[in-house]
Amino acid sequence: MNKTAVKSLQRILREAEAYSGEIDGLRGPLTNGAVDSMIEARGDEFPDGTERWSARRRAVACLQRGALDREIDAGPVDGLWGPQTEFAADALATLFETGAPPPDWRDQPVLDVNPNDWPRESVLEESFGSPCEARLVQVPCPWTLSLAWDLRQTTEHIGCHERVAESLRRVLQRVYDHYGEERLRELRLNRYGGCYNCRRKRGGSSWSTHAWGVAIDWDPDQNKLRWGRDRARLARPEYEAWWQFWEEEGWVSLGRARNFDWMHVQAAKL
Known part of the structure; x- marks a missing residue:
């Protein structure tokens, strides 16, 4: 996850009332703790065994979940960073920066x-x-x-x-x-x-x-x-x-x- 994606994740976590830190694009202990809180609070929306994933994979899963909440297709919530998740991360960045998702560019x-x-x-x-x-x-x-x-x-x-x-x-x-x-x-x-x-x-x-x-x-x-x-x-x-x-x-x-x-x-x- 690059810095822009982490900022989007932090905004997702803040809107979920799980994060109160700075939107700084740094995935530190406060952000990781908020990721765990979001997964615990919405456990039925994440795959079984999510709690055993690495901190990075859990963070990606929360980003995917946040994208889907905003009707941005991130693919399955699997915590894996592939082309669809990268597309969703870019769309989220545009949404948070401008207030609207990017147009259907194709x-x-x-x-x-x-x-x-x-x-x-x-x-x-x-x-x-x-x-x-x-x-x-x-x-x-x-x-x-x-x-x-x-x-x-x-x-x-x-x-x-x-x-x-x-x-x-x-x-x-x-x-x-x-x-x-x-x-x-x-x-x-x-x-x-x-x-x-x-x-x-x-x-x-x-x-x-x-x-x-x-x-x-x-x-x-x-x-x-x-x-x-x-x-x-x-x-x-x-x-x-x-x-x-x-x-x-x-x-x-x-x-x-x-x-x-x-x-x-x-x-x-x-």
């Missing part, structure tokens, strides 16, 4: 808007100039970024083409206001894979949109080029708001549009 269409009049990939030179000669500006990022290829190095700026800079500023600020620094780290949205790069497309012969500084890669280790939505981390429901902020500015996710290269988002239409 039913949401990808936004096809273009308020900044981004060009199509086939005519990038007409709008952005020659590849590898981009007029770059440094856009400050509200949260600290770690370089994906060397996490010991950090940056607080993204170098991008001057034409996309103001749009990028707006997206980054909306992302930060929505998630906050701690949640961004948990979601690995602080792992920056780069923007400007004078190169051709991997697996292709045409120039990459990175050669103009109008594309950004995020968390490449968990969103590899050939991975689809069954494996890519950025395809998960907790990133729905992330993609919404980009798409409302007309940026395109290759993952959302083509189901590959989920790390990549660009200010260019396909």
